[in-house]
Structures are given as structure tokens and as C-alpha cells.
Amino acid sequence: MxxxxxxxxxxxxxxxxxxxxxxVPIPTIKYWIREGLLPPPSTKTGRTMAYYDDAYLERVRxxxxxxxxxxxxxxxxxxxxxxxxxxxxxxxxxxxxxxGPRLAxxxxxxxxxxxxxxxxLLARALVTxxxxxxxxxxxxxxxxxxxxRCYDAEDLGLLDALGRLEQSGLGxxxxxxxxxxxxxxxxxxxxxxxxxxxxxxxxxxxxxDARLALAAEAVRHSEPLVCALRRLLIRRxxxxxxxxxxxxxxx
Amino acid sequence: MxxxxxxxxxxxxxxxxxxxxxxVPIPTIKYWIREGLLPPPSTKTGRTMAYYDDAYLERVRxxxxxxxxxxxxxxxxxxxxxxxxxxxxxxxxxxxxxxGPRLAxxxxxxxxxxxxxxxxLLARALVTxxxxxxxxxxxxxxxxxxxxRCYDAEDLGLLDALGRLEQSGLGxxxxxxxxxxxxxxxxxxxxxxxxxxxxxxxxxxxxxDARLALAAEAVRHSEPLVCALRRLLIRRxxxxxxxxxxxxxxx
Numbered sequence: 001m002x003x004x005x006x007x008x009x010x011x012x013x014x015x016x017x018x019x020x021x022x023x024v025p026i027p028t029i030k031y032w033i034r035e036g037l038l039p040p041p042s043t044k045t046g047r048t049m050a051y052y053d054d055a056y057l058e059r060v061r062x063x064x065x066x067x068x069x070x071x072x073x074x075x076x077x078x079x080x081x082x083x084x085x086x087x088x089x090x091x092x093x094x095x096x097x098x099x100g101p102r103l104a105x106x107x108x109x110x111x112x113x114x115x116x117x118x119x120x121l122l123a124r125a126l127v128t129x130x131x132x133x134x135x136x137x138x139x140x141x142x143x144x145x146x147x148x149r150c151y152d153a154e155d156l157g158l159l160d161a162l163g164r165l166e167q168s169g170l171g172x173x174x175x176x177x178x179x180x181x182x183x184x185x186x187x188x189x190x191x192x193x194x195x196x197x198x199x200x201x202x203x204x205x206x207x208x209d210a211r212l213a214l215a216a217e218a219v220r221h222s223e224p225l226v227c228a229l230r231r232l233l234i235r236r237x238x239x240x241x242x243x244x245x246x247x248x249x250x251x
Numbered sequence: 252m253x254x255x256x257x258x259x260x261x262x263x264x265x266x267x268x269x270x271x272x273x274x275v276p277i278p279t280i281k282y283w284i285r286e287g288l289l290p291p292p293s294t295k296t297g298r299t300m301a302y303y304d305d306a307y308l309e310r311v312r313x314x315x316x317x318x319x320x321x322x323x324x325x326x327x328x329x330x331x332x333x334x335x336x337x338x339x340x341x342x343x344x345x346x347x348x349x350x351g352p353r354l355a356x357x358x359x360x361x362x363x364x365x366x367x368x369x370x371x372l373l374a375r376a377l378v379t380x381x382x383x384x385x386x387x388x389x390x391x392x393x394x395x396x397x398x399x400r401c402y403d404a405e406d407l408g409l410l411d412a413l414g415r416l417e418q419s420g421l422g423x424x425x426x427x428x429x430x431x432x433x434x435x436x437x438x439x440x441x442x443x444x445x446x447x448x449x450x451x452x453x454x455x456x457x458x459x460d461a462r463l464a465l466a467a468e469a470v471r472h473s474e475p476l477v478c479a480l481r482r483l484l485i486r487r488x489x490x491x492x493x494x495x496x497x498x499x500x501x502x
Contacts (some may be wrong), residue, residue: 047395047414054305067431070439073388076432083433100489137324140483141292158483168472169465172451181327181481182361182444186319189439191484192340197433201425214420219485225412226481227474229434231407232391233442234470235358238351 012051014070025122029060033044037063083197088205092199099212100195105214117140117150124138126159138184232240263294263302281309286325288314288332334448345448350463351446357467359405367402369393377410381391385428389435 019026032038038059058080063200066072066080073174088096123136124130141158142149165175203213270277283289289310292301310332315324317331330459339347373380386392392409393400449469453462 047407066436067465069443070435071390072435073385076385076429079427079429080432083430096489100491102329103487104486107482108458119312125280134324134327135384138327139322139487140480157481158476161479164340164472165469165476168468170469170472175332177331177332178327179448181321181323181331182448182482183333183441183477184321184323184484185317186437186441186444187333187477187481188488190434191481191488192320193375193433193437195485195488197430217419218416218421219482221415221421221477223407223481224439225416225442228479229431230393230410230438230442230474231470232405233435233439234446235355235438237442237446238355239346 012053012072013057014051015041018052018057018060022064024060024064032060032063034225035078037074037077061244083193083200086200088196088199092196095199095203095211099208099215103212106212107219108152114152117157118149118151121151121155122157126156126163131172131177138180140180140184223246261306264308265302266292269303269308269311272308273315275311275315283314286329288325288328301340334444334451337451339447339450343447344456346450346454346462347446350459350466354445354466357463358470359403365403367406369402372402372406372410377407377414382428383424389431391431391435405476 013021015026015029018024018027022029023080024032033040042053042056043051045051063077063081066077072080080153117214121127121132125134132141135148135158136146141155142151144150152246162177166172199217206214264272266277266280269275270280273280275283280289289307294302295305295306296302300427312333314328319329323331369383370380372383373374378386383392385395386409389401392406395401417423449466453465457465472487
């Protein structure tokens with residue numbers, strides 16, 4: 001624990017404060033504790049006196065979002081929380097360090113290696129100079145240091161995907177490339193958790209080569225699922241009343 | 252502000268506590284304030300005395316994650332934060348309420364309406380009874396109340412996508428359907444923010460019908476981009492050392 005200089009209040013909450021700050025009624029919090037979605041109180045100082053810390057408050061908010069915003073049932077929330085809470089083990093970290101770079105290489109698009117320069121991309125009019133710079137800053141495109149950076153089929157694939165979006169009518173005026181930040185944030189978080197989940201679930205019973213082959217297949221074959229879920233969740237977001245916020249949950 | 256019962260400490264932090272609790276060095280916090288990624292202190296009580304509240308601490312943590320985990324450059328973080336901070340306006344909520352259901356309908360798969368029963372799905376052996384129940388609990392499949400629920404091309408599309416994943420070698424033992432919770436959480440968050448972003452960016456200059464047509468095209472034509480970004484971010488997650496956490500940022 002890092003040192004807190006004087007003047008910083010330690011954060012501990014009674015259950016009433018927890019309810020007030022999370023917007024979740026006390027009986028619902030107690031129900032979630034019984035169901036194992038929340039751990040017992042952080043500190044218990046008596047038979048009826050218990051305190052909850054800030055991490056606890058965060059967890060209450062997370063469970064609320066999973067219930068109310070994403071409509072997850074209790075047993076699924078339990079699994080999501082378990083996956084999220086378990087820190088990566090040394091074995092898992094070693095497996096990612098060993099197999100990760102090989103898999104990343106295997107996932108590259110295009111059969112033949114190719115090497116394009118920045119000038120090649122600009123000459124093909126796939127992207128403006130300013131857009132290319134932003135894509136580079138985002139680390140989405142190009143390999144190597146700025147002076148010797150080169151581009152390959154993978155990069156053309158991304159530019160192609162951006163081009164398709166633009167042709168569909170969503171030009172840069174309505175979809176500036178800085179909007180990609182949203183996708184990187186959430187798909188990046190998803191990617192990290194997918195890698196951990198896959199690593200954890202394949203720790204036993206498979207050779208390194210078999211895991212590598214399975215992972216490569218899984219990434220490719222999960223794309224229709226990811227697209228189907230996204231479509232479905234967009235439809236759900238469209239159909240729900242955006243001004244409605246507080247659903248009550250009966251414990 | 253909801254009432255805090257006695258015993259709950261108000262949370263306010265000095266800059267040192269903010270740094271300690273967020274893991275971000277003080278000079279970096281000051282740099283982020285200068286760059287506009289963070290607002291000025293929540294409370295200023297003197298020339299050198301300032302306090303920061305819990306929401307501020309959360310924002311420091313978010314900026315840190317966007318920098319260190321997702322490698323977003325400052326100007327993109329500024330945009331992500333602005334999109335996130337702006338509450339939905341009444342006009343935007345009205346637009347979603349008006350166009351949302353029509354767009355959700357337009358996004359449905361399949362040209363002809365079709366109506367399958369639960370027994371039809373089970374007879375086709377697309378899914379087990381237990382899996383079907385979980386998919387229903389997750390709200391991913393079926394339309395209508397339990398007794399009269401029916402299934403259509405959209406539902407078959409999802410089952411098909413799940414089947415493809417299974418055939419690729421990722422069976423239910425390694426990918427139990429409760430794992431879908433992770434995807435619903437993050438793609439659901441993405442869907443909400445995509446809907447808001449699209450609504451905001453198309454508030455002017457388009458008729459309702461034109462917006463509807465554009466949205467339908469955009470959802471479909473953004474799928475290659477979503478898949479390309481996910482692949483890229485998985486490669487990035489694979490290549491980064493999962494045991495490394497603290498990168499220093501020079502202000």
C-alpha cells in the first residue's frame with residue numbers, strides 16, 4: 001500500500017452510505033451478498049457494525065451495471081466477476097510470453113510478405129497524410145521506427161475497412177478518426193480479457209502447438225459471433241429508452 | 252446529492268493521495284491538467300491547497316488506462332473523455348426514441364418472416380436445452396413471453412455463429428456460454444456509446460429517413476473495421492508482456 005499523506009480521508013462506508021453512493025437499495029445489496037456476487041463486508045467491528053471500502057463500492061456499481069445495463073443473470077455475473085478478479089498466474093503469464101508473439105505473427109493477414117512505404121500509401125490515395133499520422137499515433141498502422149516504418153497487407157486491410165465505412169456514407173465529418181479511441185478502449189479491454197480467458201481455459205491437456213492452432217482458429221471463427229452480438233446489442237440499445245435509468249431490483 | 256449517514260467519511264484527496272491511490276506521479280497529473288485531460292481541482296482552499304474528490308480519482312485512473320493500457324495519444328483521449336462526459340440531450344433522447352425501434356427492425360436478418368418454436372430449435376440439434384435456456388436468460392435469443400416465445404432468422408444467425416466457434420475446436424468445455432457475459436458487458440457498452448455517438452453526429456443536416464438509411468449502412472459496413480481492430484488489438488495484447496504493469500510517463 002502506498003503512503004497516504006495526512007489530509008486524505010480513508011474511505012470507508014456504512015451500508016447506508018454504500019446504498020446512497022451506488023444507488024442500489026440496501027435489501028438488494030444484502031441479496032447480492034447472499035448470492036455471492038459481493039463478498040462479506042470489508043471490516044466488521046461488531047455484531048451489527050460493518051464497513052465497506054471504496055473497492056467494495058466500485059464492485060457494487062459494477063454489479064449494478066451488469067444487471068441493469070447489460071441484463072446479465074446472476075450466475076453469469078458470478079462468472080464475469082470471477083474471471084475479472086483472478087489475477088494472471090505466473091504460469092499463464094509464461095504461456096502468453098511464450099506463445100503470444102508466435103500467435104500474433106500467425107494472425108497476420110496476407111500470404112506473401114509485402115513492404116510499402118508511407119509514400120506508397122499516400123500515392124494510392126487510401127488515406128490523407130493527417131489521417132495516416134493519427135493512425136500511426138494510435139499504433140494501428142505501420143511497423144518499425146518512424147524513419148524506416150513500413151506497411152504491409154495487415155495495414156492495407158485496416159485502410160480498406162476504413163474506406164468501406166466511408167463509402168457507406170459515414171465520412172470523416174461524421175466519423176473523425178479520433179472516434180477510433182472509443183473502439184480501441186473497449187475492444188482493447190475485450191482483447192486483453194479474451195487472451196487471459198483463452199490462456200486460462202487451455203492451460204491443461206494441449207501441447208503448445210495445439211494451443212497455437214486452436215487460438216488462431218478461434219480468433220477467426222469467433223468473428224461472426226462478435227458481429228452477431230454487436231448487432232444484437234445495438235438493436236437492444238436502440239430499443240431501450242435512453243432517458244430511463246433506475247430500474248428497481250426486487251431481492 | 253444523496254444523504255450520507257453519519258460514519259461515512261467524505262472522500263477528498265490531496266494531490267499526493269491522488270498520486271498514491273492512482274499510481275500516477277504528481278508531475279504527470281499536473282501535466283494532464285495542463286493538457287486539459289483533467290479538470291482543475293474539485294475544491295481549492297488556498298493558493299497551494301487543493302482537494303480532489305472520488306470522481307476525480309476515477310478520472311485519473313481512466314486517463315491512466317487509456318494511456319498505458321490502450322496507448323491512446325492525448326488528443327484522442329480528450330475526444331474519448333468529451334464523448335463520455337456529455338450527457339445525452341433531450342433532443343438526442345427523442346431522436347433515439349423515434350428512430351431506434353425502426354432501425355432495430357430494419358437491422359433484423361432474413362428477408363422472409365419466420366417463426367420457429369423451441370422444439371424446432373432443439374429438434375435441429377443446434378443447441379442443448381440448457382444452453383438455450385441460458386441464451387434466453389441473457390436476452391440473446393427469442394421474442395415474446397416464455398409461453399409463446401418464438402424464434403426467427405436472427406436467432407438462427409446467432410446459433411450458427413456459436414456453432415462455427417464450436418466447430419473451430421472451442422467446445423463448451425473451453426468456452427462455456429456463461430463466457431458470453433464478457434462480450435455482452437463490453438460490446439454492450441460499445442453499442443450504447445456507438446448509438447449516442449452516431450445520434451450526436453447526425454443531429455443536423457439529415458432527414459429522419461436519411462439518418463435511418465445511413466445508420467443501417469453504417470452498422471453493416473463497420474463490421475470489417477470492428478473485426479480488423481479486434482484482431483489488431485488481440486495481437487497487441489499477445490505481444491505485450493502481461494506481467495509488466497507500471498510504465499512511467501514523462502510529462
